[in-house]
Amino acid sequence: MAEITYREALRHAMAEEIERDENVVLLGEEVAEYDGAYKVTEGLWKRFGDKRVADTPISEAAFIGMGVGASMLGLRPVMELMFWSFSSVAWDQIVNNAGFVRYMSGGLINCPIVIRGPANGGTNVGATHSHTPENWLANVPGIKVVCPATPYDAKGLLKAAIRDNDPVMFMENTLLYGEKGEVPEEEYIIPLGVADVKREGTDVSIIAHGRAVLTALKAAELLQAEHDISAEVLDLRSIRPLDEEAILRTVRKTHRVVLVEENKPFCGVDAQIASIIAEKCFDDLDAPILRLSAIDAPAIYSPELERRQLPRPTDVVEKVLSICR
Amino acid sequence: MAEITYREALRHAMAEEIERDENVVLLGEEVAEYDGAYKVTEGLWKRFGDKRVADTPISEAAFIGMGVGASMLGLRPVMELMFWSFSSVAWDQIVNNAGFVRYMSGGLINCPIVIRGPANGGTNVGATHSHTPENWLANVPGIKVVCPATPYDAKGLLKAAIRDNDPVMFMENTLLYGEKGEVPEEEYIIPLGVADVKREGTDVSIIAHGRAVLTALKAAELLQAEHDISAEVLDLRSIRPLDEEAILRTVRKTHRVVLVEENKPFCGVDAQIASIIAEKCFDDLDAPILRLSAIDAPAIYSPELERRQLPRPTDVVEKVLSICR
Amino acid sequence: METLKTCEFASAPINEALTPADKIRLLKEMLRIRRFEQAALRAYQGGKMGGFLHLYIGQESVAAGACSLMGPNDHVITAYRDHGHALAVGMNMNECMAELFGKATGCSKGKGGSMHFFAPDKNYWGGHGIVGGQTPLGLGLAYGLKYKGLTGSAMCFMGDGAVNQGCFYESMNMASLWNLPVIYIIENNGYSMGTSLARSSVFKSCLAERAEGFGIEWDTLNGEDVYEVRAKIQVAVDRAHQESRPTVLEIATYRYYGHSVADAKHKVYRSEEEIETYKAQHDPINLWKARLLEERVLNEEQYEAIDDAAKKEASDSVIFAEESPIPSVESITEDVYFEVDRQTAAGRTGRHFFND
Amino acid sequence: METLKTCEFASAPINEALTPADKIRLLKEMLRIRRFEQAALRAYQGGKMGGFLHLYIGQESVAAGACSLMGPNDHVITAYRDHGHALAVGMNMNECMAELFGKATGCSKGKGGSMHFFAPDKNYWGGHGIVGGQTPLGLGLAYGLKYKGLTGSAMCFMGDGAVNQGCFYESMNMASLWNLPVIYIIENNGYSMGTSLARSSVFKSCLAERAEGFGIEWDTLNGEDVYEVRAKIQVAVDRAHQESRPTVLEIATYRYYGHSVADAKHKVYRSEEEIETYKAQHDPINLWKARLLEERVLNEEQYEAIDDAAKKEASDSVIFAEESPIPSVESITEDVYFEVDRQTAAGRTGRHFFND
Ligand SMILES: Cc1ncc(C[n+]2csc(CCOP(=O)(O)OP(=O)(O)O)c2C)c(N)n1
Ligand SMILES: Cc1ncc(C[n+]2csc(CCOP(=O)(O)OP(=O)(O)O)c2C)c(N)n1
Ligand SMILES: [Mg+2]
Numbered sequence A, B: 001m002a003e004i005t006y007r008e009a010l011r012h013a014m015a016e017e018i019e020r021d022e023n024v025v026l027l028g029e030e031v032a033e034y035d036g037a038y039k040v041t042e043g044l045w046k047r048f049g050d051k052r053v054a055d056t057p058i059s060e061a062a063f064i065g066m067g068v069g070a071s072m073l074g075l076r077p078v079m080e081l082m083f084w085s086f087s088s089v090a091w092d093q094i095v096n097n098a099g100f101v102r103y104m105s106g107g108l109i110n111c112p113i114v115i116r117g118p119a120n121g122g123t124n125v126g127a128t129h130s131h132t133p134e135n136w137l138a139n140v141p142g143i144k145v146v147c148p149a150t151p152y153d154a155k156g157l158l159k160a161a162i163r164d165n166d167p168v169m170f171m172e173n174t175l176l177y178g179e180k181g182e183v184p185e186e187e188y189i190i191p192l193g194v195a196d197v198k199r200e201g202t203d204v205s206i207i208a209h210g211r212a213v214l215t216a217l218k219a220a221e222l223l224q225a226e227h228d229i230s231a232e233v234l235d236l237r238s239i240r241p242l243d244e245e246a247i248l249r250t251v252r253k254t255h256r257v258v259l260v261e262e263n264k265p266f267c268g269v270d271a272q273i274a275s276i277i278a279e280k281c282f283d284d285l286d287a288p289i290l291r292l293s294a295i296d297a298p299a300i301y302s303p304e305l306e307r308r309q310l311p312r313p314t315d316v317v318e319k320v321l322s323i324c325r
Numbered sequence C, D: 001m002e003t004l005k006t007c008e009f010a011s012a013p014i015n016e017a018l019t020p021a022d023k024i025r026l027l028k029e030m031l032r033i034r035r036f037e038q039a040a041l042r043a044y045q046g047g048k049m050g051g052f053l054h055l056y057i058g059q060e061s062v063a064a065g066a067c068s069l070m071g072p073n074d075h076v077i078t079a080y081r082d083h084g085h086a087l088a089v090g091m092n093m094n095e096c097m098a099e100l101f102g103k104a105t106g107c108s109k110g111k112g113g114s115m116h117f118f119a120p121d122k123n124y125w126g127g128h129g130i131v132g133g134q135t136p137l138g139l140g141l142a143y144g145l146k147y148k149g150l151t152g153s154a155m156c157f158m159g160d161g162a163v164n165q166g167c168f169y170e171s172m173n174m175a176s177l178w179n180l181p182v183i184y185i186i187e188n189n190g191y192s193m194g195t196s197l198a199r200s201s202v203f204k205s206c207l208a209e210r211a212e213g214f215g216i217e218w219d220t221l222n223g224e225d226v227y228e229v230r231a232k233i234q235v236a237v238d239r240a241h242q243e244s245r246p247t248v249l250e251i252a253t254y255r256y257y258g259h260s261v262a263d264a265k266h267k268v269y270r271s272e273e274e275i276e277t278y279k280a281q282h283d284p285i286n287l288w289k290a291r292l293l294e295e296r297v298l299n300e301e302q303y304e305a306i307d308d309a310a311k312k313e314a315s316d317s318v319i320f321a322e323e324s325p326i327p328s329v330e331s332i333t334e335d336v337y338f339e340v341d342r343q344t345a346a347g348r349t350g351r352h353f354f355n356d
């Protein structure tokens, strides 16, 4: 299998879906002539032309809403937010229009839109540019949320998201764009709502999503090598729909769990995961459910400190040791 | 003590603070000449005039941002959102500007703003008008969130919020505006971050905020009368800062807990409360932590069904019985 | 800007082309709106529904005139004051009244209520509660039409208060930049809730003139005359069809009732006299009726028959709504996700709902 | 609209009032900006900082000219391309460079970075990363001034791309409606990232003309000439002070570097020739220097001395930044809440942070 980057995997997914379905169109700031601020859409405008790949003005509310309106007519717009942080100026269009139009119309209208872009801290761009709104959006019934961690998942999930008939919020990570991984030549789809055991283990479960999965995997190696602890790493991949069975399965297997995410702690995704486990695995747990999130402050600029603000493998190790000793 | 409504309590708080501090100004749609869409500000424009109470155009992003800018100069704007739902079009101003300007400026700038208005379902106004964003906003370090349930709390907390030097999101409830309760004549303040045991009990703790507190209290009565179960009801009052000690105290007292809120379940405030309890009361719990939230769909219009969508006292009773039998 | 003189409205080609039956249909549509809403108001006062009820009465000529211009690829979207447009595109009163009653037979199965009527099969895309929030959606409909290579338009209605929501300007810029066939129609009834135009907006000659800064053609018109409404909107429709260019129109109109049924102050922020003057001298139904009488297309007897039919349709719809079933509790979680409703593979994978 | 002819700019009263020392100070401010940013660029390339670095080089006359007009109650706020305004209001290079290095001695203690400089003591309110997001804040500064009865203004800078954010229009309407002394200054450098003006906006004669629809006075000006910048902005400042009315100004300018340091394509979406022509013929520092030489206010030697001082200040600031301490890990949760930082009763009540 070829090794390609997360960025390329996303690009291939979009290219394949553009070719496959004439209703797929890519829209966003600098996605066309500039090849994308993070080069995710590089070459697509040249290849597919103005109709299928187009640059928008800096008007997120209008262009996201435009995508929603177009999707109601049957188009499948794939909208790039240069950063998911900029969803703040299109919030109403995302939540009320993409999220609720099917419900408010009693099921008469569909909204097969994908909104994608990076949602992460860790690149020293400050608090205004480092939002991770997966928890906010997964709070909204009607919306789906996906956070792939690897090139393989990125491609398979994005293709599933584009074909999905519901609005899917697809959250990437600028720190992952350059990460490489094996991706098959043949077409494949990864259904939304299926978590992935990224590493098998028996002593403790580490559950994560997005880039925190890589952190968890590094922690699992350290735990094995230095502490002889066998950690299972479960990658949620999709936040809503959620693979609850996979969560319960791993907790029932290891009886100990540490939840890791890069969001701020209060009402983060892992609060929800913790509440599910606390209810459904009450008799399975041998230790309290622990959470590790970003240090609870707006994203700091200072590069050294921002590295410290996000969960590091050693922080995960420490958490695990506190319940595995 | 006089019995006044929740609405009057809020109004008195604002009137007193306007009189007390020349920097307090009320701004929002229809708050002045129209006396407020829900009459919370009734009479205040007549009494205090154009300068202290003013009507804005339907431009939430501009007027909330205006309030933030004015607060940076030392004003203490109290901004009414006719519905908290309309925060969706001002989201960027609230999160990035009110929430982060202190941090991004390294503490050089304060933002003593209060944003208030009703945040609730249950009035058959549909999905676009029934948001309860306390979980989204409490996710943001830099922001404070308050959800009073009674007239007494509404007044004391609003006065504290106006005097607070950080941005406070104050979430009321149209279904509570007409509720009456005792409120003293003398001035008082209820500090943010102090929960209130609204009813003492020994067998189970019901933790709630906002209108769900009234639901919990009714449930507690039913439990006592019909099932001889003594339920303690803890009203969080303030979501951030959070009175964690009070939560741990009641759980350690009763060993059983049901969390009730009117928000949608995924990553609701109670997910956070559950995750705190699951971690810190691991050895204190005699039963799984249960949660009761709104039925997980956009707010339905149909009046009969919306009543069913929000937690009812009997639903709480059922949850409690499932862990107290 | 292209304009037509008053005297020419009746003789504009689009109006010249009207048969007597067409003209009577326009009257009928306006009467249907009025009688439907009067019945709805009574039912509201009788406690038959919840939430808001924003009446369109007084503005009927706008929706009826505009929607009478729709061809197969002309689409309509509006705000929460949406009953008029819904009926004008051809929705039946039963599904609309049942929606108000929150019944399973409602156009949105009782999920949307008064503010959220939809009929995509009739090119009607709602019914939107957030002020101004529909303006990017209207842009999207126009974009979708153009993308698909269809000759059509998206008429996006909005209030005079809605012009102060920023996404409208973003949408105008994009419509102009991308040559999209959207028609923004500002129904200027003089008030946004209790706030008069003068207290909410500053403008040069009118609100529509703000389009000038975006290189968009605009015009103003008097909404009381169906001929004028049709003639001037047709100019915009033609521009959309032929040049794929947007237009912004501002239509002077008036609402007789309060902002919503809950608006107790609507005779405080505006005078009784103002309301009565409008009713007496500018009522669009009376004016159209007078026209048709004058043109001898209509006589009083026919008028009564049409009106009676509208009243009957309205009262029948109340009975229909009353007798319709309340949606089931299970239906609360239906229509949230397409994939779950259809029980596709995607809908059966993973957990979508999180109670218990 | 009030305009001044080119020949008159130098003799506008506000420019006539400039002493030779004042004129040299303007030169010095522009050179400080350029040398600071060149030093910052080198440090960035040397891996000394993270995130973005948006250089203002080429646009110095705008910030220097505008800020030279500030009286005690005139305030400034801008977007993320904020180093020029920061230095022009009087911030020192040390605190600015240290901020870029993410050090505890930075103006925002290393918390804001390049996009988020602040100096409220100098009436400088940032430095804002979300495009257009500062426009309501500028409105709020103007509102606050008026509320407090102060005679002042809020100059709110923004880019040509930022005009397509809706809150700008909402803000213009409110500024006009409430007579607020805000001055929106569009620094039109022809591009928003890789998108030229023509590909992002439709307008009549210029972007500022969109203000017309809101009854706001507007004007355009050539940013390369400090006299013109000062003369025309002063008209707006006078309007703010005397009439408490807003103004929208559009200033033609140019950035020499890419959108940010990461912009590898900036010689693809615009030609090398375009850049070189601007540098050769329109460089604001060269032009101002030539003026002052011509006016015999300056000689080459003095120029070199001023430039050397600016370079030295810049390189010293790099040393300062290098040698400054990294903020402590504990500082991550400082400056989040006022009440917690001050350990007031409110700050000591309840839990504010939720790790562990
Ligand atoms: C963003 C937003 N802000 C406020 C409201 C509350 N609201 C509903 S209708 C309305 C007045 C709108 O007036 P206008 O646009 O003139 O329409 P009209 O009611 O006259 O048809 C207001 C303030 C809302 N629904 N959405
Ligand atoms: C709401 C939002 N959308 C997108 C961005 C990303 N972005 C940052 S600067 C920029 C271009 C802005 O151009 P312009 O306003 O002309 O300012 P200039 O960079 O030329 O100074 C973009 C698209 C952002 N920061 N905020
Ligand atoms: Mg109106």
Ligand SMILES: [Mg+2]
Binding pocket: D159, D160, D161, D187, D188, D189, D190, D191, D192, D193
């Ligand atoms: Mg620019």
